[in-house]
Amino acid sequence: xxxxxxxxxxxxxxxxxxxxxxxxxxxxxxxxxxxxxxxxxxxxxxxxxxxxxxxxxxxxxxxxxxxxxxxxxxxxxxxxxxxxxxxxxxxxxxxxxxxxxxxxxxxxxxxxxxxxxxxxxxxxxxxxxxxxxxxxxxxxxxxxxxxxxxxxxxxxxxxxxxxxxxxxxxxxxxxxxxxxxxxxxxxxxxxxxxxxxxxxxxxxxxxxxxxxxxxxxxxxxxxxxxxxxxxxxxxxxxxxxxxxxxxxxxxxxxxxxxxxxxxxxxxxxxxxxxxxxxxxxxxxxxxxxxxxxxxxxxxxxxxxxxxxxxxxxxxxxxxxxxxxxxxxxxxxxxxxxxxxxxxxxxxxxxxxxxxxxxxxxxxxxxxxxxxxxxxxxxxxxxxxxxxxxxxxxxxxxxxxxxxxxxxxxxxxxxxxxxxxxxxxxxxxxxxxxxxxxxxxxxxxxxxxxxxxxxxxxxxxxxxxxxxxxxxxxxxxxxxxxxxxxxxxxxxxxxxxxxxxxxxxxxxxxxxxxxxxxxxxxxxxxxxxxxxxxxxxxxxxxxxxxxxxxxxxxxxxxxxxxxxxxxxxxxxxxxxxxxxxx
Numbered sequence: 001x002x003x004x005x006x007x008x009x010x011x012x013x014x015x016x017x018x019x020x021x022x023x024x025x026x027x028x029x030x031x032x033x034x035x036x037x038x039x040x041x042x043x044x045x046x047x048x049x050x051x052x053x054x055x056x057x058x059x060x061x062x063x064x065x066x067x068x069x070x071x072x073x074x075x076x077x078x079x080x081x082x083x084x085x086x087x088x089x090x091x092x093x094x095x096x097x098x099x100x101x102x103x104x105x106x107x108x109x110x111x112x113x114x115x116x117x118x119x120x121x122x123x124x125x126x127x128x129x130x131x132x133x134x135x136x137x138x139x140x141x142x143x144x145x146x147x148x149x150x151x152x153x154x155x156x157x158x159x160x161x162x163x164x165x166x167x168x169x170x171x172x173x174x175x176x177x178x179x180x181x182x183x184x185x186x187x188x189x190x191x192x193x194x195x196x197x198x199x200x201x202x203x204x205x206x207x208x209x210x211x212x213x214x215x216x217x218x219x220x221x222x223x224x225x226x227x228x229x230x231x232x233x234x235x236x237x238x239x240x241x242x243x244x245x246x247x248x249x250x251x252x253x254x255x256x257x258x259x260x261x262x263x264x265x266x267x268x269x270x271x272x273x274x275x276x277x278x279x280x281x282x283x284x285x286x287x288x289x290x291x292x293x294x295x296x297x298x299x300x301x302x303x304x305x306x307x308x309x310x311x312x313x314x315x316x317x318x319x320x321x322x323x324x325x326x327x328x329x330x331x332x333x334x335x336x337x338x339x340x341x342x343x344x345x346x347x348x349x350x351x352x353x354x355x356x357x358x359x360x361x362x363x364x365x366x367x368x369x370x371x372x373x374x375x376x377x378x379x380x381x382x383x384x385x386x387x388x389x390x391x392x393x394x395x396x397x398x399x400x401x402x403x404x405x406x407x408x409x410x411x412x413x414x415x416x417x418x419x420x421x422x423x424x425x426x427x428x429x430x431x432x433x434x435x436x437x438x439x440x441x442x443x444x445x446x447x448x449x450x451x452x453x454x455x456x457x458x459x460x461x462x463x464x465x466x467x468x469x470x471x472x473x474x475x476x477x478x479x480x481x482x483x484x485x486x487x488x489x490x491x492x493x494x495x496x497x498x499x500x501x502x503x504x505x506x507x508x509x510x511x512x513x514x515x516x517x518x519x520x521x522x523x524x525x526x527x528x529x530x531x532x533x534x535x536x537x538x539x540x541x542x543x544x545x546x547x548x549x550x551x552x553x554x555x556x557x558x559x560x561x562x563x564x565x566x567x568x569x570x571x572x573x574x575x576x577x578x579x580x581x
Contacts, residue, residue, distance in 0.1 A: 005166045012162025012212075016205055019156030025405065026148040046086040046306070053090025063095040064201055067239035067257060069342055072335035075250035078346060082313055084253050088260065089302040092232070096298055098204040099291035102160050102211055124161075128154035141408040163212040183219060186226040186272055190265065193230025203235035207294055211287035221289060222281030225272055228293050229265040236261055242335050250333070252320045259316055264301035331393035334400070343401050344410045347394060351417045351424075354390040355471050357383060358424050362431040362467060362530070366460045368438035369523070370453075380435040387428040391421055412544055419540045420474055423533035427467070430526040430533075437519055437526075446516055449506060455499045455578055456523070462492050462576045463527050470534035473541045485538035487568035491576055492531040496524040498578050 057063050070087060073079045127150045134147025183189040197206040210227045213219050219227075239254035275281070305312055331350055336343040361383040364376050395418065402414050441447075448456065466488045473482035503520055506512040 008162050008166040012159045012166060013200075013205070013209070015155050015159030015162060016208055017159070017200060017202060019152045019154070019159055020202060020204060021152075023149050023152030023156060026145045026152060049083065049086035050090035050093075050302070053087035054094030055090075057091040057094030058097050063091045063203060063235060064238035065339065066091040067254065068242045068335055069339045071239065071242045071246060071250045071253050072333035072339070073342070073346075074253050075246040075333040075335065076331065076346065081249040081252045081256075085256060085260075085305065085309060085312065088253075088257050089298075089305055092261070092298040093295070093302060095203060095235075096291070096295040099207045099211065099294045102204075102208050103287050103291050104157075124154045124157045127151075145407070160208050160212065163209065166212075183223040183227065186222070186269060186276065189223060189226035190230040190233070190269060193227040194234040195230075197231045197234025198237040201235075201238050203231045206231035206234065207290065211290045214285050214287045214290050217284050217286075219285060220282055221285040221293075222272070222276055224285045224290050225281075225293055226269065228290065228297060229268060231294075232261045232297065233258075233265050246333070246335075248320055248322060252316050255320050256312070256316045259312060259319070260301060260305050263312075264297065264304065267304075268297060268300075331390065332397050334397075337400060337404055340401065340404050340406050340410060343397075344406070344413050347398055347401065347417055348413060350390065350394055351421060352475050354387060354394065354421070355424050355474060357387055357390070358428045358431065359467055359471055361387065361428060362434075363464065365431040365435040365438070366464070368435055369441075369456060369460070372438055372442040377435050377439055380432060384428055384432045387425060391425040391428075394421055416474075416540055416544050420537050423470075423536045427530050427533050430530050433526050434523060437522055441516075441519060444515075446513075446519070448516060448520070449512055451506065452499075452503065452512065452516075452520060455495075455502060456520075458576050458578060459492065459495050459499065459524070459527050462488065462495060462572070463530055466492065466531050466534045470537040473538050477541060477545070479542060479545060482538040482541045483564070484568060485534055487565050488572045489531045489535045490569055491572040493528060494573070495576060495578070496528045499524060502578070 053066065057066050066087070070079075070084050074081050074084065131147040131150030131152075131154065134150065135144055138144045138147060182192070193206060193210070196209070197203055200206065207228065210224060210231065213227075214224060236254070236258045239257050243251045243254035272281075332343065332346050336346060361380055364383070365380050367373075368377055368380075398414050398418050398421075402411070402418075406414065466485055469481045469484045469488065472478050473485065500521065503512060503517055507514070507517055
């Protein structure tokens with residue numbers, strides 16, 4: 001046995017897997033979740049879902065990564081199980097592109113030509129050098145990620161070259177020939193390739209090994225086909241592992257991939273066993289034919305699966321039956337942490353939802369001051385429980401997300417959400433306080449004076465507007481809306497002082513009671529605190545968009561030196577003048 005050839009093979013495999021991992025993670029960071037967001041929007045269109053499944057797989061160079069993403073998205077109820085078939089089929093086809101890229105290692109050319117330029121031995125060193133330089137001198141994360149992709153691709157191609165060279169050296173060894181003999185048994189070849197792919201969790205690496213075998217000139221087409229089938233079956237293991245401990249629909253996603261890939265492999269294997277003696281199957285194959293077999297197989301599986309889609313979906317639901325005791329719903333699945341850009345986007349979507357829930361709860365709470373309704377009051381209490389749940393889930397998840405590798409842009413988004421969540425949750429608390437005060441007023445049959453009601457109407461309108469500005473600034477990263485908040489917050493502060501002074505005058509004149517005065521003071525405190533939290537949200541948005549931003553200096557300069565602030569302040573002061581109603 002030539003131990004050096006074996007070691008070279010192992011080194012090549014190690015380089016290949018490492019290069020694939022580095023390239024995949026950097027590609028995923030550069031994608032920034034935009035492809036996944038598009039995917040969520042087009043799941044109802046099978047063709048678009050198929051195409052995007054293929055594009056995402058090509059972009060992140062990992063069909064296993066797409067499966068983990070799908071399991072997480074379905075488990076979080078972001079997309080439906082039935083919509084994942086087209087994505088899985090697209091991913092299967094998309095992963096064949098890697099096999100075609102790897103065929104470049106087989107290009108031979110004795111002199112400089114266009115073909116020699118395509119040989120990895122020519123361009124891989126240049127890519128590696130360019131990647132290292134970009135990593136060293138680039139200022140922006142995306143440029144550094146691109147450099148990492150170049151380096152990862154170079155390492156991957158060197159690994160493939162090492163494997164190919166070692167295979168050629170081992171081709172004449174008797175022990176190597178004995179290993180190849182067992183591949184003449186199609187069933188055994190499928191099992192070996194399945195186990196190998198399951199262990200390394202990369203069908204691309206498995207196809208690369210098969211192509212390296214083909215470059216040695218020692219395997220036939222009849223031997224290569226079962227190996228390709230096994231690689232397609234083995235790649236399902238990652239999805240099965242990711243489905244441990246998830247809800248039934250998420251389990252169905254991984255089972256769906258198994259059913260599709262295994263059914264296709266079994267059909268082709270049966271045909272191969274029948275026609276296995278054909279001369280064309282006995283001829284030595286090459287790396288291009290291996291890539292072609294991989295592509296044709298996945299295209300045929302796609303056609304059959306789309307044709308028999310109802311039967312496929314029914315079969316999966318029969319295997320994984322509905323269970324009333326299924327796991328409780330979670331907000332965002334932790335498996336999405338493996339795809340940080342997707343996780344960040346889902347957290348952003350849920351934070352926006354939480355903000356809208358807070359706004360709706362506050363609107364209901366303030367309406368109780370004008371017309372009390374027991375049902376609405378209970379809705380506010382139930383809504384507050386849901387808001388608290390959202391806050392706990394999101395904060396816990398974001399803390400975990402902040403510890404994984406994030407791009408600079410994604411890291412800013414996480415920090416922004418962590419800041420804003422606290423303010424949203426506190427606004428929710430003040431909404432509950434308002435509802436509880438309204439409940440006490442109703443129960444004790446108390447009533448504010450007509451003047452006090454008018455004053456409350458004015459400040460409620462102002463608070464409603466400042467909350468809308470705060471939400472618009474966060475939801476749309478809208479600096480124009482953010483700029484409206486601080487002047488209006490100052491006006492609300494002034495309103496609380498004016499209304500308290502008016503209450504004292506009514507109390508002295510015997511037009512109001514001390515108990516109602518306490519209630520009014522509590523309500524004004526809640527309104528003032530709500531406006532403060534809206535100010536925090538707006539300042540956070542401005543801070544994220546301005547690298548040289550300093551909060552305290554900003555607020556000081558804004559209130560004393562800014563003509564725009566003074567103009568807006570007077571506008572809102574006139575708009576919410578107590579004597580205007």
